[in-house]
Amino acid sequence: MFEEGQYFAPIVTKGDGSVSVQLGEGHPGLEDPEYRERRDRIATAAAQWRPGDPAPLIDYTDAEHEVWRVVCADLHEKHREYACREYLDGKEAFGLAEDHVPQLHELSEALAPLTGFAYQPAAGLVPLRDFYGALADKRFWATQYVRHHSVPLYTPEPDVLHEVVGHGNTLADRRFTDLYEAAGAAARRVESDEALEFVSKVFWFTLEFGVVHESDGLKAYGAGILSSPGEIEEFRHMAIRPLDLADMGTTDYDITHYQEVLFAASSFSQIQDVVGGFWDTCTDDSIAALKVAA
Ligand code: NLE
Ligand code: FE2
Numbered sequence: 001m002f003e004e005g006q007y008f009a010p011i012v013t014k015g016d017g018s019v020s021v022q023l024g025e026g027h028p029g030l031e032d033p034e035y036r037e038r039r040d041r042i043a044t045a046a047a048q049w050r051p052g053d054p055a056p057l058i059d060y061t062d063a064e065h066e067v068w069r070v071v072c073a074d075l076h077e078k079h080r081e082y083a084c085r086e087y088l089d090g091k092e093a094f095g096l097a098e099d100h101v102p103q104l105h106e107l108s109e110a111l112a113p114l115t116g117f118a119y120q121p122a123a124g125l126v127p128l129r130d131f132y133g134a135l136a137d138k139r140f141w142a143t144q145y146v147r148h149h150s151v152p153l154y155t156p157e158p159d160v161l162h163e164v165v166g167h168g169n170t171l172a173d174r175r176f177t178d179l180y181e182a183a184g185a186a187a188r189r190v191e192s193d194e195a196l197e198f199v200s201k202v203f204w205f206t207l208e209f210g211v212v213h214e215s216d217g218l219k220a221y222g223a224g225i226l227s228s229p230g231e232i233e234e235f236r237h238m239a240i241r242p243l244d245l246a247d248m249g250t251t252d253y254d255i256t257h258y259q260e261v262l263f264a265a266s267s268f269s270q271i272q273d274v275v276g277g278f279w280d281t282c283t284d285d286s287i288a289a290l291k292v293a294a
Contacts, residue, residue, distance in 0.1 A: 008124060008125050008157065008158075009021050009022055009023050009024060009027070009039075009124065009157070010022045010124065010125070011043055011047075011123055011124035011125070013047060017044070017047065017048060018040065018044045018047075019040060019043040019044045019046075019047045019123055019124075020040050021036070021039040021040055021043050021124070023036065023039070027148075028148040028150045028151050029148040032148065035148055038061070038064075038145065038146075039145050042058055042143075042144050042145045043123040043124060043145070044123070045058065045121070045144070046121035046122055046123035046143075046144065047123040049120070049121050051120070054105035054108070055103070055104035055105045055108065055119055055120060055121045055142075055144070056105075056121060056144070057103055057105070058101075058103065058144050060100070060101040060146070063149060064101055064146040065099070065100045065101055066149070067146050067147060067149050067152055067161075068098075068099075068100060068101045068146065068161065069098065069099055069100075070152050071152050071153075071161050071165070071227075071229060072096075072098035072099075072165065073098065074152075074153070074229040075165065075226075075227075075229050075232070076098070078229060078232050078233065079091065079226065079232075082219060082220055082225075082232050082233075082235075082236075083219060083220055083221075083226055084212050084214060084219035084220065084221040084268065085214065085219075085268070086170075086173055086175050086176065086221065086268055087169055087170060087173075087176075087220075087221055087226060089173055090169040090170050090171075090172040090173035090176060091169040091172070093114055093172045093173065094110065094111075094114070094168060094169050094171075094172035095110075096164065096165065096168065096169065101146060101160060102164065104119040104121060104142060104144060104160075104164075105119075107119055107164060107168055110172075111168075111171055111172060114172045114173075114174075115138070115171060115172060115173070115174055115177040116138045116177075117138045117139075117140055117171040117177055117180075118138060118139055118140070119139075119140050119141075119142045119163070120134070120139050120140070120141055120142070121141075121142065121143075121144055122141040122142060122143050126141045128187070128196055128197075128200055129187060129188075129196060132183055132184050132186075132187030132188075132196075132199065132200065132203070133184055133187050133188050134184065135180045135181055135183055135184030135187070136181055136184030136185045136187070136188055137184070138177070138181065140163075140167065140171060140180075142160070142163035142164070142167070143157075143158055143159055143160060143162075143163055144160050145159055145160060146159055146160055146161065147159040147161060152229070153228065153229045153230035154228045154229075154230035154231055154258070155228075156255050156256045156257070161227050162223060162224065162227040162228075165226065165227045166223030166224060166225075166226045166227030167223040169226070170207070170221070170223060175268065175272070176207075176221075178272070178276060179206075179207060179271070179272070179275065179276050179279070180207065182276050182279035182280050183199065183202075183203050183207065183279045185279065185280070186199045186278075186279040186280075186282050187199055187200075189282070189283065190282065190283065190284050190287065191284050192284050194287075194288075194291075195282075195283075195284045195287040195288070198249035198250070198287045198290070198291065199249075199279070199282065199287075201248055201249045201250070201251065201253075202245060202248045202249050202275060202278065202279075204248075204253060205222075205248040205251070205253075205262070205263045206221075206222065206248070206263070206271060206275050207221075207222060207223060208222045208223055208224040209222040209224050209225055209253075209259045209262055210222040210262075210263065210264075210265065210271065211225070211235060211240065211262050211263070211264045211265075212264060212265040212266075212267065212268055212270075212271065213264055213265070213266055213267065217236070218235075218236050218240070218264060220232060220235055221268070221271070224259070225259075230258070231258045231259070234258055235258075235259075235262060238258070238259060238260050238261065238262050239260060239261045239262070240262055240263075240264045241261060241262070241263050241264070242263070242264065242266075243263050243264065243265045243266070243270060243271070243274055243275070244263065245274065245275070245278050245290055246290045246291065246293045246294035247263070247294060248263055249287070249290060249291070249294070250291060250294040
């Protein structure tokens with residue numbers, strides 16, 4: 001996903017409707033003209049997309065397909081070892097190709113009978129309220145570019161691998177999509193920016209970076225861990241706190257490296273009860289009360 005407050009490269013829309021992606025200092029693709037041209041082309045296609053259209057077809061290059069293969073091959077065994085059961089069920093149902101970058105529009109067609117979710121292309125920053133609000137309509141804003149080939153194991157930027165391998169496998173399972181939809185409804189219900197920020201932090205520490213205890217150890221269910229072959233090997237060594245709404249909603253995080261603080265649920269049903277229940281019912285007032293308690 002691509003949301004406010006997270007790492008994102010700003011975009012500039014030119015007079016002819018084309019988009020230029022402003023990669024920042026230190027970005028691995030900054031000195032790679034070919035990569036920058038790809039980023040601009042893919043962002044331009046998203047900027048020209050209109051609601052109701054299928055996501056644009058991207059002519060992925062051999063080099064981009066190769067990055068997809070490298071990451072999927074690396075994650076293949078790691079998911080078996082470190083991903084939670086519900087994610088593995090979604091992955092099996094979704095049946096994602098591991099040998100080429102899939103097109104978002106095909107994935108939306110595959111998700112339709114499973115959960116009804118569909119992808120829509122993001123050129124760049126999607127404001128928080130739009131990003132989450134769309135989830136209430138089973139719409140998931142997603143980027144389509146591929147991370148730079150020099151950093152296959154981890155990128156702070158949400159790329160198509162994150163959107164599809166991380167989120168897509170969860171968008172294929174109703175136990176997850178109920179949570180996404182509840183987060184979307186919460187984002188539409190709350191009025192203040194403070195309450196929206198709290199909702200988004202709970203999202204960050206759960207659907208993006210959540211972990212859950214299973215009988216054979218701690219497993220990941222957050223898309224940000226599940227799309228990173230590097231971070232997925234490290235999350236068990238981070239500071240693991242118990243699932244706590246007030247703590248999650250008020251803890252700051254740094255998006256540019258592996259998450260050092262993670263919140264562990266005792267079971268998937270605790271996530272459904274506590275986090276899903278929170279998003280189902282939260283209001284500006286109930287969130288203000290949680291912040292006082294934090
Ligand atoms: N760090 C993740 C990855 O490398 O796939 C992306 C996280 C986006 C929030
Ligand atoms: Fe994400």
